[in-house]
Amino acid sequence: MPPPKGSSRKNRSTPVAGGCTSDGTRHLARVSESTPSPLPDLPPPPASLLVGAALFLDFDGTLAPIADTPDGVIVDNDLLAMLARLRDGLEGRLAIVSGRSITTLRDLGFADFLLAGTHGLEFAGPGEDVEAPPRRPAVDDAEAAFHAFADGKPGVLVERKSISVGLHFRGAPQWGVDAGELASELAARLGLAVQPGKMLFELRPGGADKGSAVHTLMTRMPMAGGRPLFIGDDVTDEEGFAAAAQLGGAGILVGPPRETLAAFSLEQVAAVRHYLQRGLSGRAE
Numbered sequence: 382m383p384p385p386k387g388s389s390r391k392n393r394s395t396p397v398a399g400g401c402t403s404d405g406t407r408h409l410a411r412v413s414e415s416t417p418s419p420l421p422d423l424p425p426p427p428a429s430l431l432v433g434a435a436l437f438l439d440f441d442g443t444l445a446p447i448a449d450t451p452d453g454v455i456v457d458n459d460l461l462a463m464l465a466r467l468r469d470g471l472e473g474r475l476a477i478v479s480g481r482s483i484t485t486l487r488d489l490g491f492a493d494f495l496l497a498g499t500h501g502l503e504f505a506g507p508g509e510d511v512e513a514p515p516r517r518p519a520v521d522d523a524e525a526a527f528h529a530f531a532d533g534k535p536g537v538l539v540e541r542k543s544i545s546v547g548l549h550f551r552g553a554p555q556w557g558v559d560a561g562e563l564a565s566e567l568a569a570r571l572g573l574a575v576q577p578g579k580m581l582f583e584l585r586p587g588g589a590d591k592g593s594a595v596h597t598l599m600t601r602m603p604m605a606g607g608r609p610l611f612i613g614d615d616v617t618d619e620e621g622f623a624a625a626a627q628l629g630g631a632g633i634l635v636g637p638p639r640e641t642l643a644a645f646s647l648e649q650v651a652a653v654r655h656y657l658q659r660g661l662s663g664r665a666e
């Protein structure tokens with residue numbers, strides 16, 4: 382079932398640029414001549430949207446609640462079992478699309494799933510070698526600079542990833558602005574892209590995002606032929622929502638109302654799991 386026409390908030394105003402807020406999130410700036418009105422709630426997605434879907438699932442904040450640290454997330458066996466049943470019911474058309482590296486996603490328990498990691502830079506199916514660009518020396522330079530910044534700042538964490546590096550400040554939000562400035566300066570100097578996240582700035586090679594990951598996977602089996610449905614919570618998921626809509630599907634925003642390209646919303650991780658479980662049970666509305 383296609384999303385209701387005009388239900389995506391992109392029609393309410395004109396997104397013109399991405400900017401960073403001090404908590405590390407990015408917002409879509411709006412062109413408006415009047416005072417912006419409060420954002421209305423988007424409708425919940427009908428369960429029938431899952432029928433024939435090619436399902437793209439973000440991980441942090443979508444399948445697992447946000448934790449204090451990257452290592453603090455928990456993936457329970459019930460979630461993995463439910464996703465495996467959903468994947469099988471969709472004839473394989475389920476992919477995890479995350480900012481995490483594929484190595485980390487596999488360590489977290491997703492080894493049997495189709496994966497797109499590092500914001501669309503890495504791909505792998507179950508048991509396959511990871512398709513990814515090599516780690517650049519510039520990323521090591523950025524990591525060293527991040528460590529120098531984090532040194533002596535309790536709560537600031539450096540996350541070493543396969544081909545990127547993250548600077549987290551969830552435990553010390555007062556350093557968010559400085560962390561963002563450092564990330565921007567390093568990106569310009571080292572030829573890397575800044576990826577803002579939730580209380581996080583990452584530096585990574587450019588040239589891909591979650592939208593390009595959707596476009597790539599939709600040309601390949603088993604995702605090809607399904608109707609893309611992208612579920613995510615973060616600003617980094619907006620490109621995934623856009624790609625899904627372009628290809629005749631839709632996005633589902635997880636979390637409170639915000640400017641978004643999604644057509645539907647679910648309020649939190651528990652609601653995502655309930656929605657997927659309901660689709661699995663065949664309880665279409």
Ligand SMILES: O=P(O)(O)OC[C@H]1O[C@H](O[C@H]2O[C@H](CO)[C@@H](O)[C@H](O)[C@H]2O)[C@H](O)[C@@H](O)[C@@H]1O
Nearest residue numbers: 440441447448449450451479480481551579581
């Ligand atoms: O695309 P995602 O699957 O949502 O991954 C995005 C980033 O998620 C992780 O950081 C976020 O979650 C942490 C654990 O809940 C939290 O402590 C942190 O503040 C969040 O930014 C992960 O550590 C990153 O590598 C991912 O890129």
